[in-house]
Amino acid sequence: MIQYMPFSYLPESLLGVLTGLFGPIAVGQPLNALVPAHMRAAAEKGLLRLRYPAGVDQTALEGAFKSFTAWADLHKGKSGDLTGFFRSEQEQDPWGQESARHIRTQIRQAGQNTSAAQSPLFQAALFSALAHRYDQQRDALEQDLGSVASLEQKFGKIVGEPAEPRSSLGALLAPQETAASDTGLYMTEQRIESWARLASPSESVLITTSPAVWQSLLERLPDSIPVLHGQFDSARPDAGPNGFADLFAALLQAQDPRTVSTQHLALKAGEKPLVTLGLHVLAACRFPELLARFTKGSFQRQPPEAASSPCNTVLGLLQVHAT
Incomplete structure (x- = not known):
């Protein structure tokens, strides 16, 4: 199965395109309470697989999340302003209110397991x-x-x-024509590293819709091999879930991914492209090994089937054309 990354929120406008092309996809979720209605509905239909991080106390995480968003409302009036919060951790609050550091201390002291709240996994989930x-x-x-x-x-x-x-x-x-609309431009590296700590190692095909995230991945993975860059129309059966499933299966096991044919997915004359897709392959690099690269070797969670998992990891950038 394909994993959408590094975001946990999948806009409804993208959900249909992704599942139309690739079939069911997995999306990591830090907190069950945050899953929006359209993603829950898609999960009930089998179009999404919601992956929650193992080893993270959901009750403690929800309490920390509420405290942090309350802090943001108090200090900036923007509950989504992550930069403001993390910057203030190192600064004195000029308005005499509780600092972010003090709120963090309160959260940790209130929890039954202080060390768990301080763990990199918990902080990544937050x-x-x-x-x-x-x-x-x-x-x-x-x-x-x-x-x-x-x-x-x-x-x-x-x-x-x-x-x-x-x-x-x-x-x-x-949104498809301006760089400023790329959500992945905002705290790109932190997003990738947090995703890597929380990711389920069960999927070996990773798709992002953020050019900024894609560029960061390629810079950090110079050994990745480009195998595809083309435009596709998801209305065609061979460019839908079955066609891509066959391609991904071949790329995941190929000793030389460059020998895998993609001709059956090419646009025919007169077809209007819906998306542009670029694919790279990390040869001889299993997904848990990739996660270890992004977490500085600290990734320890191995699935029972790790030894028989695909030999390669596939990375993809999907860009949707305006209609």
Whole structure:
């Protein structure tokens, strides 16, 4: 199965595209209480597999998450402003309020297992939960802006004005055309490292939709082998779950991934591309070994089937074209 990374929040607009191309996908979740309704519904239909981190106390994590978001509301008025929180950990609060460090101390002292709250795994889960809320809030804002643009178009028709190619909101409504819309640009390295600590080692095909995350992966994995860069139309059966499943199965076991054919997925004349997909392969690198690279060798959780897991790891960047 394919794993979506490094995000735990999957926008509804992307969910259908990803599952249409690849079939069911796995998405790591730091906190059950944060899973949005559309992701729960997809999980009930078997389209998503929600993976929760082993060894993380959900009750303690939820308490820490609520305390941190309360801190953000108090200090910045932006519960999704992760940078503000982590910066303030090293700074004195000029307004005389409790500092982030003091709140962290309170959280740890209130827990039954202080050492667990201080563990890198717990801290990674807390960061992921905060990032999840930030991403969800950002997606809601983009949806609201899209509604404004639609209203502008309807109003123009009512008053007899010609349709405008862009609304008054400009580039904010072109998420596929602006680098600023890439959520992965925000705390990229922290996202990847937190994901790696929490990831289930059961999947060996990793897909991201963030160019910033993709660039970081390639910089940190210079030994990865490029095997595919092309445009696809998911309406075609051979470019859907079955076609990609066969390709991924071959890439995961190939001694030389460059010899695996991708011709059956090529666009035919007249077909409109829905997505662009780039694939790289880490040859002779099992997924648990990859996770150890990102966690500085501290990844210890091995699944029972680790010895028989695929020999390679597949990495992919999926970019959806505006329609």
